[in-house]
Amino acid sequence: MPGHRDSLTERQFRRLVDLIQTEVGIRLPPLKRTMVEARLRRRVRSLGLPDLAAYGEEVVEGPVSRDELVHLIDCVTTNKTDFFREPAHFDALRGTIVPEALKALPKGAPLKVWSSACSTGAEPYTIAMVLADMAGHAPFRFQVLGTDISTQVLAQARRGVYPAEMTEAVPAALRQRFVMRSRDPEAAEARIVPELRQLVSFGRLNLMDASYPVERDYHVIFCRNVLIYFDRDTQRRVLDRLLGHLRPGGYLLIGHSESMACHDHPRVRQLMPTVYQATSPKAHAA
């Protein structure tokens, strides 16, 4: 049982909650406190501090450095993801979105897709698998960008190594081409093949920032299962900024429980429950 030296005070936890909401947009509910404290205890050990109370006094109550904030963010973000999560989106990508986008694509230009809260990479690698498979039938160039605020998940995404059972959601034909099982049966790990990894680049990006240092001509943006952590105003600001990086006619895909965030947005029209298309050139200029 953690003693009182091994937990944050009420005031410290509230300060942490406010800091995270300001920096990341995520409102941590009181129910998450146990999880956050458990994760912070690991950080306490790696800093060589005696207990969580010392972390509370020395870090949470003080001015939190940018470096420490990176670790704090890693401790509080929820990174659950899967290959082919919400598979209807990948059917839409293959069946409608890519064929439509390719019609308007100048010869030789790449199709550009951005996975804007990519977690450990299952989402951008799923996108790359679908695009590589399509391009195998009728060649076209493409680029996939994955960004996230958490440095930990990005490191994992770049490695492209997953528990083997996680890759079971990849359809067998694609799994055979793009996923290698570890030679060590004990390891129960699977790795994305280098040829696919090369097609995906990763970078750190905070959706709360006032502007995003990425190009403004994406054909498709995935922003799934992250808006749900933001309040309504933050959702709207994030969507406005994301739409500024989409070409007119480009597509925005959000998580199945996030449609409220988009349903009345004036710059998109709904194609499917969680698939939207940028309507006006203003979306491009914003």
Ligand SMILES: C[S@@+](CC[C@H](N)C(=O)[O-])C[C@H]1O[C@@H](n2cnc3c(N)ncnc32)[C@H](O)[C@@H]1O
């Ligand atoms: C639940 S995962 C969703 C991953 C993937 N999009 C999917 O649907 O499977 C949410 C991700 O959003 C990231 N995230 C949270 N706040 C963020 C922010 N302000 N900017 C960028 N990424 C953020 C988290 O680090 C986490 O990896």
